[in-house]
Amino acid sequence: MPTNLFLAYDLIHPGQNYHAVQTQIMHLGRWYKLQDSFYYVQTDMDMKAAHDFVRLAMDDSDKLAVIDARNAYVSNLPVGDLVALQQVFVRGPIYVPLPA
Template structure:
């Protein structure tokens, strides 16, 4: 099983949170950590889980799924500079001192 952390931002007023939450809960055993941060024990990879949740979101919503088991992540609509920063620093252990 994979330890997934899922975080999202629904950008437009009147968003259908229930649809997104239902998609997250469908991935496996779950716990709501914070308002829009979830932990899921899942057989899905980060990419597979992101695709499932993404289908429940609007095109401009953002999403990140982090697989803590396999040190992997998948995201949509994250600021380009932030995405590049994460890709550059993902596996660098000394990167903790530098921040975006």
């Protein structure tokens, strides 16, 4: 059964390989990038397995939180982001950039 998770991270100097960490998160399953270092993910992995999988792309000093996301309240998100977030598990990965 799929698990819904929030993942948040801080990459600490030296290193900071954002591309590697973001790619690892995207390989967990369906995802939505809520903020620069904050993702909502649906995966077949449990929390510990997802944590350990993402840690493979991180330096020892980097920080990672993996949180069960069965329900959530959000505020001050553009309507387009809310719609995209609701649809992420229907259509697959979506990233909605901020308007220019």
